[in-house]
Amino acid sequence: MTGPGPALNDRFWLGRAVELAGRCPRSDTAFAVGAVIVGPDGRELAQGFSRAGDERDHAEEYALATLPPGTDLTGATIYSSLEPCSARASRPRTCTELIIAAGLSRVVFAWREPAVFVDCQGAELLAAAGLAVVELPEFAAAARAVNQHLLPAARPPVRPPDGT
Numbered sequence: 570m571t572g573p574g575p576a577l578n579d580r581f582w583l584g585r586a587v588e589l590a591g592r593c594p595r596s597d598t599a600f601a602v603g604a605v606i607v608g609p610d611g612r613e614l615a616q617g618f619s620r621a622g623d624e625r626d627h628a629e630e631y632a633l634a635t636l637p638p639g640t641d642l643t644g645a646t647i648y649s650s651l652e653p654c655s656a657r658a659s660r661p662r663t664c665t666e667l668i669i670a671a672g673l674s675r676v677v678f679a680w681r682e683p684a685v686f687v688d689c690q691g692a693e694l695l696a697a698a699g700l701a702v703v704e705l706p707e708f709a710a711a712a713r714a715v716n717q718h719l720l721p722a723a724r725p726p727v728r729p730p731d732g733t
Contacts, residue, residue, distance in 0.1 A: 579677050579705060582607050582648040585616075587679055587711045589628070590650040593619040600682070601715045602651040604628035606636065606673070609644030629653050629664040633671055646675035650712040652682045652704075653691040665691045668700070675701040679708035 582605050589603025599619060606614045617631030629649055636642075647653075653664040653676060668676060676695050681704065696702045713720065 578607070578611060579646075579648070579703065582613075582646070583650075583677055583679055583705055583708050586628075586648040587650045587708055589616060589618040590712060590715050593621075593628075593715070594624075595718070596620065596624075597719070600651055600719065602628040602649060602712075604632045604647060604649045606632050606642070606645055606647050608642075609674075614640060614642075614645065625659040627654060627657070627660075627664050630660070630667055633667055642672045642674075644674050645672075646677060647673050649676065649678045650708070651680050652678050653695065654682065655691040655694050663691075665694045668695065669698045673700065675703065677703040677705060679705055680712040681709075 586603040586605045589605065590601045592603070593601035595601070596619070601619050603616070603618045605616045608614050615632040615635045617626070617628045617633075617635065619628050619631075620626055621628070621631045622634075628651075629647060632647065647668060649664075653668055655663050655665045657663050662670075676692075678692070682691065692702050692704065
């Protein structure tokens with residue numbers, strides 16, 4: 570699949586990543602995230618979403634794992650509906666570490682990870698490693714929508730033991 574001209578590429582592909590987040594099996598302990606890896610020529614190389622193959626899969630991790638062996642990611646961009654994780658308990662490497670190790674050049678994401686499960690520093694770590702990092706907050710509401718059940722305002726208030 571090839572996206573539109575260069576001026577619209579980021580919005581096109583980030584929109585696709587946000588759509589993929591909607592395919593995630595629901596979880597009360599992890600965000601629903603979609604990711605798309607696009608080569609420098611504008612062609613989709615891989616895609617993924619949280620829990621696509623295993624309940625511990627993160628979207629970026631899954632997309633990277635499905636690339637053909639030896640894929641050159643020089644000049645490639647990963648689009649993610651959520652800032653790539655910089656801390657996790659379910660696997661030894663974070664998505665931020667995997668993205669840096671893979672040799673991607675750019676990361677475009679919709680929504681900074683809220684401090685629901687961890688304090689995320691993904692954008693800062695990626696930028697410090699020399700990757701171009703772009704946040705398109707106009708996509709944040711759509712990325713939040715599939716995760717609304719995890720956000721503090723969405724959780725029902727806790728009633729005191731006396732029921733008042």
